[in-house]
Amino acid sequence: MELLSGADMLIRSLQDEGIEYIYGYPGGAALHIYDALFRQDSVKHILVRHEQAAVHMADGYARASGKPGTVLVTSGPGATNTITGIATAFMDSIPMVVLCGQVASTLIGEDAFQETDMIGVSRPVVKHNLSVRHPEEIPEIIKKAYYIASTGRPGPVVVDIPKDMTTPNERYEYVYPKKIKLRSYNPAVRGHTGQIRKAVDMLLAAKRPMIYAGGGVILGKASDQMTEFTRLLGYPITNTLMGIGCYPASDKQHLGWLGMHGTYESNMAMHHADLILCVGARFDDRVTNATEKFCPGARIIHIDIDPASISKTVEADVPIVGPVDAVLREMIGLIKESSEKPDADALKAWWKQIDDWRAFHGMRYETSPDVIKPQEVVEMLHRLTNGDAFVTTDVGQHQMFAAQYYKFDRPNRWINSGGLGTMGFGLPAAMGVKLNYPEDEVLCITGEGSIQMNIQELSTCSQYNLPVKIINLNNQALGMVKQWQDMNYESRHSQSYMESLPDFIKLAEAYGHVGIRIDRKEDLEPKLKEALAMKDRLVFLDIHVDRFEHVYPMQVARGAMKDMWLSKTERV
């Protein structure tokens, strides 16, 4: 029988859970835990400069690997600083465990130093949260936290640990549970066969089918099934911003992504479809535009692990609750067995129509002989990295350009805050990826607004040698805000311009990194190559791009899927 203190039990539980890295910041209420961390070396701790970044690092790792990330912070401000990161993970269903110190249980409720009700504060943005009430509970609570975070529809789980639960000289028997079972939590393991049969019949009878895949395909590790399924039927597929990479972007059946800044052909095909198969997506308002005008002629099949996602904003004709990989596998089997085949003539006509839409617009932008366009930077990066880098972004125009022009053929490589839209996400997320995938190219495409929201992490990058490449698409404005102000507020640029930007080159150098400024078009390719060749250095590329560029296509507000601006002057 092994006797351990609560703090040692916590660290041992992380070891037994197979956790290699945790991201965090120490403080009073977490000091017993930090001491236990010091006395071992299998769980490695990464010290960030702000707790929000610790959560985004864990998040970046989770998105790249499909495994839960782990964060350790102290009580009060340490815990509240994690909230934006937790909300980011929650909105995108990212598995994560956040361990928070808390004041001693005897002090809770007395407004003690650095006391915050973290269970209460985090409640609306977690999948679940747990509080330790006795040190002996720690192994089971940790097991439970990882189990809940990573099964069903994944999400962040917070564990609140009062300081007296980790007291060094109080020891208890340590047993790490092998399995956990909760009577009130049983995520579906397969779909309803009757519903799946019905869905397959509808799919095979469709004249203008459209597959609409989301982040659930990536989270459910079902990209292979999604690809096999789509190729088997020969149907067009689009995906959400979160679903980028779930089907190869370079494939002919892929129409690009859909929604507010999706491709013309995707949005048109959605609007005119007679059957939509939604796989692991949630009919978000940035996809559907006005729901009452959404895809008027389409019947809808919706596969999702979370029943609450089905018929929430757009009603499904055939709901299927289950893990997407299992459901798609069953569908593939049924399609192969079926005597029915897709209607070849109808499909041919449908593809002809789609190809016409593609020819009409496709993805395009106007180039300029002397000004650098943000889109061409992304296209060049795609070419120079063979389309194989991990790309993280912040939020705004640069995020949309990155998603539009970096064509991902693999899942888990596109890493962005889709649901919450968190500026400041990109750099720490890139750090989390680089730490765990040191051999891979990791690009953080950002803007001069977003990067300043967590720029202090350049210091963490020095400490742990994280040679990410920061591509700062500098347009000297909060570009997306400015675009909306151009389009909806007669170009009144209220607070969307930042005077006195720092000299990013000197800033990068001050942290011990390399800074390169690019403002001439002819320098773009050689300097990008130069930066990418510096494998072991963090390079901050400050690229001065067209200050007046807008992101297109852009759906017309409160319109249907098909209502779009294609440029500053063309509206369809």
Next chain:
Amino acid sequence: MRRIISVLLENEPGALSRVVGLFSQRNYNIETLTVAPTEDETLSRLTVTTTGSDKVIEQITKQLNKLIEVVKLVDLTEGSHIERELMLVKLKATGAQRAEIKRTVDIFRGQIVDVTSTVYTVQLAGNSDKLDAFIQAVGTAGVLEVVRSGVSGIARGEKVLSL
């Protein structure tokens, strides 16, 4: 439409606040809410009455089910059911009013559970409409204080909500 949703909940600290939080986070109505432990001390039974379109009610039940601590739930209004609410009401009772109030209490099958020279305290159980009707019958002018428990409900017949 008004619905009565009955929930079996893990009897743990914080579980109730998750349910209440869910309603405010997602902009759902709570008309009444009652909660107490059951014969199985690890479980609480919670009854919430709410209003909303079918679509909203479907979301409420799905979102409630998603809470880790919710073990089971049923929308009682989908089948035949019994609902009861308890009301304690203090009424001004002097002179001729005393006999009149006594008669009304008898008609509603309530009980006078406390008496002073000027006040009757009345206990009344029934569905919410009946309690409303009683208040109307005695007239709001004479009402000094009202305490209502909120609705509890149970399905008719052999249907049970248990593990």
